[in-house]
Amino acid sequence: MSQHFLVSARSRTLSLREIYAAGEEKNYATFCKLRWETTNGEPTCPQCGSLTHYKITTRRRFKCADCSHQYSVTSGTIFSARKLSYTNLLAGLCLFANAVKGVSALQFARDMGINAKSAFVMLHKIREAVAGETKNATLTGEIEIDGMYQGGKIRPANLAANRIDRRLASNQTGKRRVVVALRQRGGRTLPFVATSEAHGVQIAASVVEKNAKMFADEASHWDALHASFDTARINHSVAYSLDGIHTNLVESYFSRLRRMIEGQHHHVSVRHLNQYANEAAWKEDHRELTNGALAHRALGLALNQSRSKYFAGYWHR
Numbered sequence: 001m002s003q004h005f006l007v008s009a010r011s012r013t014l015s016l017r018e019i020y021a022a023g024e025e026k027n028y029a030t031f032c033k034l035r036w037e038t039t040n041g042e043p044t045c046p047q048c049g050s051l052t053h054y055k056i057t058t059r060r061r062f063k064c065a066d067c068s069h070q071y072s073v074t075s076g077t078i079f080s081a082r083k084l085s086y087t088n089l090l091a092g093l094c095l096f097a098n099a100v101k102g103v104s105a106l107q108f109a110r111d112m113g114i115n116a117k118s119a120f121v122m123l124h125k126i127r128e129a130v131a132g133e134t135k136n137a138t139l140t141g142e143i144e145i146d147g148m149y150q151g152g153k154i155r156p157a158n159l160a161a162n163r164i165d166r167r168l169a170s171n172q173t174g175k176r177r178v179v180v181a182l183r184q185r186g187g188r189t190l191p192f193v194a195t196s197e198a199h200g201v202q203i204a205a206s207v208v209e210k211n212a213k214m215f216a217d218e219a220s221h222w223d224a225l226h227a228s229f230d231t232a233r234i235n236h237s238v239a240y241s242l243d244g245i246h247t248n249l250v251e252s253y254f255s256r257l258r259r260m261i262e263g264q265h266h267h268v269s270v271r272h273l274n275q276y277a278n279e280a281a282w283k284e285d286h287r288e289l290t291n292g293a294l295a296h297r298a299l300g301l302a303l304n305q306s307r308s309k310y311f312a313g314y315w316h317r
């Protein structure tokens, strides 16, 4: 019987024990290698691109010999204002990679020995970094599209006499959103947060190439897809899959996202829903990578992305 990949020894290539045993110098070298991949870890001035530099060894900083700019391995990246050691940052990335269904900020804070706010910010920075991998990506080939509604639920009052009609628009929170996801078979998953699933039609027009084939369920708003794409539909009241027509892969993505939200985060604000959707997509698309490869990939993405727009100020406090 074949073993599930995550259970096999070959999926495990990095552990917290190894990271802490390696020590700060070795973990720092990993940062340099992933930041300056093309020069095999040799520092490159972020200002002018020069390789000539002086080392300010006590602080692990460099001074460019050509333009005098001072920089470090995390300068200009989402980790630029870091307070944690390289060892602790790498451990955090390992915990992120190991959490196949995500990790709550509170659990991460306890594992890392940092406060909940720092944990929240660090996790969101990593999510932002991994999402950068598919920034401006387009899809082609066979693509499944579907939506998953999330949030905006009102708990019914204890006493029946106090309960309101939750179906009325005036009694709704306005916080209900839908994650519309497009998943290319054998390719990437792109999630978007919208107020209605029907917005998926416009989203498809902007990220799917014209010659692609689309797969959608029977919901009537997908009728509009036929005008722009070769589209096949599966009626779920008849079957989940018929002659290769199905949306099973995009459904697998939603099941990971749902387990992430319900099992780890419980409450997700409208503002951050896209971050969790991105994390789940990245993990779904790379589900066959080893945990070490995942952690290093996340670090590489974090070090090659400019400073966080959203969380720049948070880190200092």
Ligand SMILES: [Zn+2]
Pocket: 045, 046, 047, 048, 049, 050, 064, 065, 066, 067, 068, 069
């Ligand atoms: Zn320079």
